[in-house]
Amino acid sequence: MQLISDKKRIYLSAPHMSGLEQKYVANAFDSNWIAPLGPHVDAFEKELASYTGVNDAAAVNSGTSAIHLALRLLDVHEGDTVFCSSLTFIASANPINYLGATPVFIDSEPETWNMSPQALLQALHEAVHQGSLPKAVIVVNLYGQSAKMDELIALCQLFKVPVIEDAAESLGSTYKGKASGSFGRFGVYSFNGNKIITTSGGGMLVSNDIESLKQARFLATQARDQAPHYQHSQMGYNYRMSNVLAGIGRAQLEVLEERVQARRAIFNRYHHALSPFPGIQFMPELKDTRSNRWLTALTLEEKVTGISSQVLLEALAEDNIEARPIWKPLHTQPLFEGAKYYPHSDNESISEQLFATGLCLPSGSGMTEEEQMRVIECIQSVLIQEKSITA
Numbered sequence: 001m002q003l004i005s006d007k008k009r010i011y012l013s014a015p016h017m018s019g020l021e022q023k024y025v026a027n028a029f030d031s032n033w034i035a036p037l038g039p040h041v042d043a044f045e046k047e048l049a050s051y052t053g054v055n056d057a058a059a060v061n062s063g064t065s066a067i068h069l070a071l072r073l074l075d076v077h078e079g080d081t082v083f084c085s086s087l088t089f090i091a092s093a094n095p096i097n098y099l100g101a102t103p104v105f106i107d108s109e110p111e112t113w114n115m116s117p118q119a120l121l122q123a124l125h126e127a128v129h130q131g132s133l134p135k136a137v138i139v140v141n142l143y144g145q146s147a148k149m150d151e152l153i154a155l156c157q158l159f160k161v162p163v164i165e166d167a168a169e170s171l172g173s174t175y176k177g178k179a180s181g182s183f184g185r186f187g188v189y190s191f192n193g194n195k196i197i198t199t200s201g202g203g204m205l206v207s208n209d210i211e212s213l214k215q216a217r218f219l220a221t222q223a224r225d226q227a228p229h230y231q232h233s234q235m236g237y238n239y240r241m242s243n244v245l246a247g248i249g250r251a252q253l254e255v256l257e258e259r260v261q262a263r264r265a266i267f268n269r270y271h272h273a274l275s276p277f278p279g280i281q282f283m284p285e286l287k288d289t290r291s292n293r294w295l296t297a298l299t300l301e302e303k304v305t306g307i308s309s310q311v312l313l314e315a316l317a318e319d320n321i322e323a324r325p326i327w328k329p330l331h332t333q334p335l336f337e338g339a340k341y342y343p344h345s346d347n348e349s350i351s352e353q354l355f356a357t358g359l360c361l362p363s364g365s366g367m368t369e370e371e372q373m374r375v376i377e378c379i380q381s382v383l384i385q386e387k388s389i390t391a
């Protein structure tokens with residue numbers, strides 16, 4: 001008996017090369033710039049800064065490194081607290097631990113699935129009361145949807161707490177016409193293999209503060225002081241991006257807009273085919289924002305659909321289709337047991353509701369329409385079957 005279908009696997013978000021990458025990589029080889037740093041790194045930084053409308057960008061070896069550097073630049077250390085969205089990938093918060101600081105998790109709100117301004121306000125109020133404001137607030141833009149930046153930034157300004165925008169998933173998205181990731185003191189992008197554009201692995205730290213990014217580059221190259229010998233007075237890291245990978249990034253950046261269009265078209269097809277089913281809700285797009293729709297995410301109201309998101313995930317897996325649950329909220333992770341958490345309201349934890357009912361569908365920009373139809377038909381058949389059983 002065959003359990004897994006012999007159909008070709010459909011991935012959640014596979015890398016999508018344009019063909020232009022080889023030209024840049026060949027150039028790196030021809031000039032023997034195989035080192036970390038080099039002309040592609042400089043150019044990639046300038047091009048990304050220009051695309052996102054910020055003063056400067058520093059290319060590093062991962063999005064996680066970029067978050068770590070941002071926290072270091074904000075002087076986070078042991079005994080400090082850092083606020084962070086709860087509904088996100090672990091990489092948003094791991095660097096808080098690297099520095100021995102304590103994370104405090106903030107719930108989502110229903111309109112963007114991102115940080116709830118009212119929960120943040122509550123957390124800031126209590127922090128002031130206890131005389132210990134956080135050193136930073138890490139705001140995540142989930143699945144390409146920008147958080148309510150105006151409200152969140154206004155609160156952080158009021159309490160004079162700097163914002164780090166984790167835009168690892170939202171490169172190419174906009175909020176009121178401005179690039180997602182350009183709103184905080186620092187913004188972070190990721191070029192991991194599953195992101196909207198990729199260098200196989202890599203990240204970028206962006207800021208309008210050019211001096212801070214100079215310091216970031218210094219820390220990212222082992223914090224080597226200016227001296228004829230190797231001299232170090234601070235602890236640094238080996239975090240810079242290789243010139244070969246920056247070449248891939250430059251080619252990918254050229255097609256970013258096409259990638260956003262492709263993912264939005266994928267979202268629209270899912271939405272068109274599945275939103276007629278009662279009990280299915282797609283992740284919203286906030287007014288005056290454009291989501292890159294990195295992943296199409298939706299929730300199932302089990303009382304209405306008759307099936308849970310887990311059952312649907314299993315049915316997709318049997319058809320050799322890779323779908324995923326929504327990120328498990330960080331305040332519920334064993335790693336962060338005992339961490340403080342501020343829900344959206346006293347009786348509503350939005351991140352937990354989304355985790356319990358949501359899933360992400362295959363959304364890679366390289367996916368064909370036939371492949372997407374296979375996903376849609378699988379979901380439709382599960383939903384229709386359920387209807388006929390319960391009818």
Ligand SMILES: *Cc1c(COP(=O)(O)O)cnc(C)c1O
Nearest residue numbers: 062063064089091092168190192
């Ligand atoms: C991917 C991701 C990161 C980390 O990026 P890496 O390049 O994989 O280190 C951080 N935050 C979020 C929300 C992500 O999805």
